[in-house]
Amino acid sequence: ASRAYAAAxxxxxxxxxxxxxxxxxxxxxxxxxxxxxxxxxxxxxxxxAAAEAAAAALEQAAAAALEQGAGAGDVLAAAGDAWADKAGxxxxxxxxxxxxxxxxxxxxxxxxxxxxxxxxxxxxxDRIVQLGKAETGDKTMVDALLPFxxxxxxxxxxxxxxxxxxxxxxxxxxAAAEATADLLPLKGRARPLAEKSLGTPDPGATSLAMVFxxxxxxxxx
Ligand code: ADP
Ligand code: MG
Ligand code: MG
Numbered sequence: 001a002s003r004a005y006a007a008a009x010x011x012x013x014x015x016x017x018x019x020x021x022x023x024x025x026x027x028x029x030x031x032x033x034x035x036x037x038x039x040x041x042x043x044x045x046x047x048x049a050a051a052e053a054a055a056a057a058l059e060q061a062a063a064a065a066l067e068q069g070a071g072a073g074d075v076l077a078a079a080g081d082a083w084a085d086k087a088g089x090x091x092x093x094x095x096x097x098x099x100x101x102x103x104x105x106x107x108x109x110x111x112x113x114x115x116x117x118x119x120x121x122x123x124x125x126d127r128i129v130q131l132g133k134a135e136t137g138d139k140t141m142v143d144a145l146l147p148f149x150x151x152x153x154x155x156x157x158x159x160x161x162x163x164x165x166x167x168x169x170x171x172x173x174x175a176a177a178e179a180t181a182d183l184l185p186l187k188g189r190a191r192p193l194a195e196k197s198l199g200t201p202d203p204g205a206t207s208l209a210m211v212f213x214x215x216x217x218x219x220x221x
Pocket of ligand 1: 031035036037038039040042043088089090091092094128131132133134139140141142187188189190202203204205
C-alpha cells in the first residue's frame, strides 16, 4: 500500500499542475489588481518543478523500496523543496515549505489513515502560518487554508470517510476564498494598494482552494 501511496502523492502534484496551468492567466489577473501580477506564473513555475522532483523521488523510492519502504514523505518533501526553489515570490516559499512539512508528517512507511492525513494537513497549515505570520482576515491564502484544515479534521473526527471529508473541506475552502473579495489585504504585496483589491478575491486563497480540491482524490483515494 505504501509504495502506491508515494505514487498517489506524485499524482496529486500532477493534478495540481494541470489545474494551475489552466488557471495561470486568471490567477495573474487577480494578482495584477493590487499585487504585481505574477501569481499565476509563479505557481506554474513552482508546480512544474515540484512535479519533476516528485517523479524523480518516486523513481528513487521504487528502486529503494525493498529496504526502505515506500517514500510518500520523500516525494512530497522533494516536491516542496523544488517548488520553493523555483517558484519565486511569497506564495512559492510558503507552498514549498508546507508541502515538505506535510510529507514529513505523513512519513515514508505506510499510507496514512484519516487521522494521519488530518495531521499532515494541520502541519501544512501550521507551517504557512508560522512562516508568513498572516492571521485570518488578512486576505491571504490563510483565509482559504484554515477553513480547509478545520473542516477536514472536524469531519475526520466525526468519522466521515476521508474522501468525503476532503470534498466537504474543499467546498468550505472555495467559499472562504470567494469571501476574501470583501476583505482588505493586510499582508504581502497587495497591501499598499489594498483598496483596489476590494471586490476581488485574494489570488493565493483562490489558487489554494483550487489546488486542494483537485489533490483530494489522490490523497484520500
Ligand atoms: P508575491 O506577492 O511575492 O508576488 P505571489 O503573487 O505568488 O507572490 O503570491 C501572492 C499571494 O501570497 C497573496 O495573494 C497571498 O495569498 C499570499 N501571501 C502574501 N503574503 C502572505 C503571508 N504573509 N502569509 C500567507 N500568505 C501570504
Ligand atoms: Mg505576486
Ligand atoms: Mg512577485
